[in-house]
Amino acid sequence: MKCTDCNKKPGTHLHPFLLCDDCWAERFSTQYINGKDIPFKKLFRENLMKRGLWKEGEEMNDDIKSRCEIEGKKSKWLHGNTVNE
Numbered sequence: 001m002k003c004t005d006c007n008k009k010p011g012t013h014l015h016p017f018l019l020c021d022d023c024w025a026e027r028f029s030t031q032y033i034n035g036k037d038i039p040f041k042k043l044f045r046e047n048l049m050k051r052g053l054w055k056e057g058e059e060m061n062d063d064i065k066s067r068c069e070i071e072g073k074k075s076k077w078l079h080g081n082t083v084n085e
Contacts, residue, residue, distance in 0.1 A: 003011045003020035005027075011018035018025070029040040048054040053068050 005023035011019035013019045013024040030056040
């Protein structure tokens with residue numbers, strides 16, 4: 001059975017009605033921050049933009065991949081190594 005919103009993907013969420021993962025996230029997924037419910041996709045996009053990992057203008061996928069690889073290697077969580085703060 002297909003999603004009732006996009007009518008393309010299979011519905012994986014049955015309540016309150018049949019929705020695919022993307023459509024369910026678009027409608028219902030939020031994070032409660034500083035007393036406000038913020039749509040998760042908006043929060044995710046803003047966090048990626050702050051870290052310089054969001055697509056900039058007409059940037060090609062290879063450029064994005066290279067930029068994300070460089071930023072990812074800076075991560076203190078890479079290969080399970082953590083830094084105590």
